[in-house]
Amino acid sequence: MNVALLLAGGSGSRTEQDVPKQFFNVYDRPIIIYTLEAFQNHPDIDSIIVACLDGWQTILKAYAKEAGITKLQYIVKGGESGQESARIALEELRGVCKTDDIVIIHDAVRPMVSAEIISDCIVKCRQYGSGLAAVRCQETIIRTQDGMKGDTYVKRKGIMRVQTPQAYLYGKVLEVHEEAHKKGIQDVVYTNILMLDQGETMYFAKGSEKNLKITTMEDVEIFKALYRMKKEDWVK
Numbered sequence: 001m002n003v004a005l006l007l008a009g010g011s012g013s014r015t016e017q018d019v020p021k022q023f024f025n026v027y028d029r030p031i032i033i034y035t036l037e038a039f040q041n042h043p044d045i046d047s048i049i050v051a052c053l054d055g056w057q058t059i060l061k062a063y064a065k066e067a068g069i070t071k072l073q074y075i076v077k078g079g080e081s082g083q084e085s086a087r088i089a090l091e092e093l094r095g096v097c098k099t100d101d102i103v104i105i106h107d108a109v110r111p112m113v114s115a116e117i118i119s120d121c122i123v124k125c126r127q128y129g130s131g132l133a134a135v136r137c138q139e140t141i142i143r144t145q146d147g148m149k150g151d152t153y154v155k156r157k158g159i160m161r162v163q164t165p166q167a168y169l170y171g172k173v174l175e176v177h178e179e180a181h182k183k184g185i186q187d188v189v190y191t192n193i194l195m196l197d198q199g200e201t202m203y204f205a206k207g208s209e210k211n212l213k214i215t216t217m218e219d220v221e222i223f224k225a226l227y228r229m230k231k232e233d234w235v236k
Contacts, residue, residue, distance in 0.1 A: 001101040002122055003093060004039040004071075004165075006050045008032055008060070008108035009078020009085040020053050021214055022108040023060075026224060029067070031214060032060065034111035034227075036069045039104075042118050049074035049092060050108065051085035082189045087177040090170070099171030102126065105191055106165040109214040112226055118165055120206040125167035130200070132192055133163040133207040162192055163207045176200070 008022045022032040032050075039045045048071045052060050057075050064072045076092050078085040086105060097103065102125050106113065117133050124131030137159040142150035168191065176194050188194050192202050210226055212219060 001046045001097060002044050003097060003101065003103050003170075004045050004048045005086065005089050005093075005103050005105045006032070006035060006039075006048065006108045007078070007082050007085050007089075007105065007164075008050050008052045008056075009082070010053065010109070020056065021220075022053070023056065024214075024220060026220065027227070030063055031111050031220075031223070032108045033063055033067045033069070035106070035108050035113065036064060036072060037067065038111070038113050038115070038118065039106070040069050040071050042115050044119065044122055045071060045104070047071050047073045049076065049089050051076050051078040051089040053078050081186065083177070083180070083186065083191070083194070086191055087181055090174045090177055093170065094174070097170040099169065101170045102167050103170050103173055104165045104167045105173075107213055110164055110211055111214070111223060112208075112210050112212050112230075113165060114208065114211070117206050117208060117211060121165045121167040124203050124205040125169065128203040129169055129172065130192075130195070130203050131167040131205040132202055133165055133211060134160040134204040135163070135207040135209060137161050160204055161207070162190075162202075162204075163211050163213070166192055167205070168195075172200075 023030045039048055052075050054077045060075060074092055076089050079088050102122055104121055121131040121133055137156045141154040143152045144150040176198050180194050195202060212223055214220055214223055
């Protein structure tokens with residue numbers, strides 16, 4: 001079984017808006033619905049669970065019903081961080097998922113994720129135990145201590161920029177999150193970092209520069225442009 005786990009617990013403070021960014025309306029639909037549709041329409045996704053910002057669970061359920069998101073089977077209250085939200089959702093799946101089932105963790109605010117990316121994450125996870133969407137780093141990376149100056153650089157060919165989705169075997173990812181929780185580790189945002197800290201090797205899958213994470217209002221405008229281009233391709 002393959003389960004998509006969407007992280008939608010953020011308040012979107014960096015956008016400086018009253019509405020959390022995952023619920024921004026773009027072309028009369030909230031961003032999270034575009035993301036849900038990507039997994040709803042993927043033939044290898046069996047069900048979806050969302051770790052949702054508290055107070056928005058009922059709204060999400062209504063939006064999903066209106067959009068025909070039938071694979072959304074679980075909505076849980078999100079935590080104070082992405083790490084906590086992932087753990088809560090993973091624990092909700094206990095008794096639902098088997099150890100070797102695949103959980104695909106994804107940011108609800110990455111609505112442009114493609115079927116090809118989702119598929120490759122699943123394939124790599126089945127082959128190697130993990131599959132993280134990633135792209136080569138194209139920018140120059142300079143180390144800095146204060147954000148104002150730097151004196152050393154990192155070679156680009158030794159760097160990958162990791163995105164979501166990230167696919168993991170359920171038993172292993174649950175174990176890693178629960179172990180971190182027992183140890184009081186709370187400041188790690190991303191599951192892949194928890195995995196690396198536990199000595200796990202991470203395997204890369206296909207990513208894309210179009211797989212945009214919406215963080216600022218400028219990102220919303222970029223998403224609109226990308227979506228318009230996608231719709232034009234459909235018409236062609």
